[in-house]
Amino acid sequence: EPEVTQTPSHQVTQMGQEVILRCVPISNHLYFYWYRQILGQKVEFLVSFYNNEISEKSEIFDDQFSVERPDGSNFTLKIRSTKLEDSAMYFCASSGVLAGGLSSYNEQFFGPGTRLTVL
Amino acid sequence: LAKTTQPISMDSYEGQEVNITCSHNNIATNDYITWYQQFPSQGPRFIIQGYKTKVTNEVASLFIPADRKSSTLSLPRVSLSDTAVYYCLVGYNYGQNFVFGPGTRLSVLP
Numbered sequence: 001e002p003e004v005t006q007t008p009s010h011q012v013t014q015m016g017q018e019v020i021l022r023c024v025p026i027s028n029h030l031y032f033y034w035y036r037q038i039l040g041q042k043v044e045f046l047v048s049f050y051n052n053e054i055s056e057k058s059e060i061f062d063d064q065f066s067v068e069r070p071d072g073s074n075f076t077l078k079i080r081s082t083k084l085e086d087s088a089m090y091f092c093a094s095s096g097v098l099a100g101g102l103s104s105y106n107e108q109f110f111g112p113g114t115r116l117t118v119l
Numbered sequence: 120l121a122k123t124t125q126p127i128s129m130d131s132y133e134g135q136e137v138n139i140t141c142s143h144n145n146i147a148t149n150d151y152i153t154w155y156q157q158f159p160s161q162g163p164r165f166i167i168q169g170y171k172t173k174v175t176n177e178v179a180s181l182f183i184p185a186d187r188k189s190s191t192l193s194l195p196r197v198s199l200s201d202t203a204v205y206y207c208l209v210g211y212n213y214g215q216n217f218v219f220g221p222g223t224r225l226s227v228l229p
Binding site: 004033035042043044045048056058089091093107108109110111112113115 | 153157160161162163164165168206216217218219220221222
C-alpha cells in the first residue's frame with residue numbers, strides 16, 4: 001500500500017537555525033499539506049499546496065516558513081529561523097484525485113511525522 | 120468551515136461497542152463527514168466517511184441523521200488497540216484544509 005514518508009524522524013536544532021523537513025507524498029496525489037502538533041495539543045493546519053503553488057495557509061505559516069516541491073517527488077517545509085515554540089511534531093499529508101465514489105473525498109494520507117526539537 | 124464538537128474523552132471496556140457523537144450544526148450542503156484516528160506519535164489515519172444515512176466499512180460504522188447536524192462513529196467490539204484520539208471533520212473537496220478540534224480521547228480498558 002502506498003504511503004507518505006517523512007525524513008528525518010527526529011530533528012534537533014538550535015534556536016535561530018534553519019531546518020528543512022522532507023516529505024515524499026504518494027506518487028499520484030495532487031494536493032499536499034503540512035500540519036503540526038505541539039505535544040499534547042491538537043493537530044494544526046499550516047499550508048496546502050496544489051499545482052506548484054500554495055493554495056491556502058494558516059496564520060501560523062508566517063514569513064519564517066516556506067514550502068517547495070523541488071523535483072516532482074519531494075515536498076519540503078523550511079523554517080528559516082527556528083524559535084523555541086516551533087518545537088512540535090510536523091506531519092506531511094497528501095490527497096489525490098477522486099477515483100470514483102465517495103471514499104476518496106477528504107481522505108488525506110498522513111506521514112509518520114518529524115519531531116522537531118528547538119533548543 | 121463547519122465547526123465540530125465532540126466529547127473530550129470516553130472510557131470503554133474491551134469487547135464493548137463504542138459510539139462517539141459529533142455535532143456539526145453549521146454543516147454545508149456540500150460537506151462530507153469524515154473521521155480520523157490518531158495513535159500517540161503517529162499521524163492521523165482515515166477511518167470512514169459519509170454524506171448521509173449510514174456507511175459501514177471493515178472497521179467502523181457512521182450514522183448520519185437526515186438533518187446532518189450530527190454524526191455518530193460506531194466502533195464494534197473495541198480492543199485495547201483502539202485506544203486513540205478520534206477526530207470528526209467536515210469538508211467537501213480534495214484541497215480541504217482540515218481544522219482539527221481536540222478530538223475524543225478513547226481509552227479502552229481490559
